[in-house]
Structure formats: structure tokens, C-alpha cells
Amino acid sequence: MRGERVDIVRNREGESERVRGGGDCCDMRGMLGFLILFLLSKKPMHGQELAGEIAIRKGEKKLSPGTIYPALKGLKELGFIVEERDGKTIVYSLTDKGEKALKLAKRKFIKTFFGIFPE
Amino acid sequence: MRGERVDIVRNREGESERVRGGGDCCDMRGMLGFLILFLLSKKPMHGQELAGEIAIRKGEKKLSPGTIYPALKGLKELGFIVEERDGKTIVYSLTDKGEKALKLAKRKFIKTFFGIFPE
């Protein structure tokens, strides 16, 4: 089926559960640009590397090329990231503008979701 | 203009900056259902109360009725929340199913955004 989103999640007993995206509650879309900026701020990466890192964090399959490349293109057009070819790959890193934008977005994110993280 | 999203953010100098949603970086949409479940898990609330709480957290205007009510309707149809009329308002609270879904979603959220929050 097309567009189906499935997660593999480990429950308390260590069994893997197969559930609709976001544990059936909400699909946890969104904030892709934010997540990309955050990850690139820690380490410049190329597209597939980024997709792999996001997959690990989300516990999902890698984002399809139709998701990751348009997202990178958008951030580049906004002037938040720059690309540098490195052999077969294109390594992305934050610009100063991207750093500033990330900082603002982070502040907002933390305020919005305050209390979600266990102390 | 329609659909325009603007935030008011205070910068380091305490001046208020007017920026496109999410600090110009990414619009921070998404996860509305998740945020609603989280807030309701702390305290049952009615629609406008919820919208007010979200506005404070995001530093934005209150979500429009066209956003908050369909979101609540969806969560209700999924069986995650129940409503109880209280005079003029309808108070929403989590069901057991909603609690479970929130728990799973929280786990995923924390894993996805690990490192965003300053320790």
C-alpha cells in the first residue's frame, strides 16, 4: 500500500510491536527541517547519512529520497545550509543563518514541549 | 494574507522579533495530536483552554477553531480521548487507550529529539 507508515517499537517485555506511525496516536510528522538542522549542527552529513540517522532515531525505515532531498533543497534555498561535493556524496553543513534559525527554533521547541522529557 | 504564520520572539537583547513560524527555519507544524494528548494527560481541559495553553507554550496566537476542533474530533474518533459536557464547555480527558498511545509516542519523541534539550 502506498503512503503507509509503520513503526517497529519495542514494548516493556522486549517484544517488537508493529504499529501505525507514532504509536497510533499521531503520526509525528513535521519538524523535518528542524530535525535536519539540529543533526547537521552536530555533524555535517550527506543526504543518505542524514536519512540513516533519522531512521535510527525514529525507529523507522529510512526516509525515501522523495522526502529527504526536497527537504534539503528547501533548507538550501532558505540559505540555512550549504553543500559541498565530496566524491560521490554532497555534504551539507549549517550556515550562520542556519545556526541562528536553529537557535530560535530550539528555544521555541523546548518551550512548547517542556515537561515531555523525564527529568 | 491567508495562512500566514508569524511568531513574536524575544531575542537576547529583549527586543521582540517578528519572524516566520519556527524562527524562519522550519514551520514547526505537526505533532498537534501528540501535544494535545500530552497536555490532557496532565489535566483534562476543554477546547479553548487547550488552545490557550498551546498558545502560551508556542508563543503564538491561539490555534484557530479550524485547527483545534478537528484535531480533537480525530483523537476522539481514534478512541484516545472522551468528552464530557460541563455547562457550556466540553471537557476532554484521556482514555486508557489514549494513555497507552501517548506512552508509546513519548518514547519515540524522546528518542527522535534526544539531545535537543539542554541537560
Next chain:
DNA sequence: TTATATATATCGGATACCCAATATTCCTAT
């Protein structure tokens, strides 16, 4: 050189998020 594998890029389509505007319901005050 040619084949293969990987990374990058684009396209069409589906769904979720979100808004402003409008409509409806319900309580309360007059």
C-alpha cells in the same frame, strides 16, 4: 570501456497541519 552500486534528484499523489471565515449550539444576562 562497461557494468554495477550508491547517491542524488524529480514527479505524482496522499494525508496532516493550520488558517480565516462562517455557522451553530449553549449558557447567561437583561
Next chain:
DNA sequence: ATAGGAATATTGGGTATCCGATATATATAA
């Protein structure tokens, strides 16, 4: 009873997030 206000609800439209499929480019291996 009725007028006003607040909460709730729906509608139409715009954008972002996603997917799978397909196409292109590049490096490496045969």
C-alpha cells in the same frame, strides 16, 4: 423571551510532510 457572548463545529484552501517510482550522476569494479 430574547439578545449577547463564548464555546464548539464546519468549510475551503494553502503548505509541509511523506511515500513509491523513476531518472540521472558519479565512483568503483570488472
